Amino acid sequence: MTAIDAIDQEIIGVLVEDGRIAIRELAGRVALSASATSERVRRLERSGVIQGYSARIDPELIGRPIQAIVEVQLDPASGIFEIDEAIAAVPQVVDAFHVTGRFDYQLRIACADIEGIELAIRHLKEDLGVRETSTRVILRTVDGTPKPVGTPS
Secondary structure, three states, rough: OOOHHHHHHHHHHHHHHOOOOHHHHHHHHHHHHHHHHHHHHHHHOOOOOOOOOOOOOOHHHHHHOOOEEEEEEEOOOOHHHHHHHHHHHOEEEEEEEEEOOOOOEEEEEEEEOOOHHHHHHHHHHHHOEEEEEEEEEOOOOOOOOOHHHHHHH
């Protein structure tokens, strides 16, 4: 396991906010040389602390403005491990969590319309052995969320 010091935490925080920042600018923000900063970033990548870089996408602008949280309860005969891959393969699913409590999974789905949500839920029930769902349509996302893990507190 890689030891993370305060400078590494600062680097991570900056990269969470702007993964495309130039090394020179990042170095200036954390008060290190460009070569020392670059080496720290490479070490964080190699160790798996930084797992990749991605873009934040506006769901509305790509035609998927309707989002919902779907809690899923499996049929006890379903295999938990087999269902993971099946859930990940559902195109409408953008987040999936195996959780504790009455339901087995919590999914966030994004669709073009309410009918898309209905189709996704029907697929879960008919094709994946889901026994019960509880669905809530997301009205809006709270400003400042979601926050990636690693965001400075």
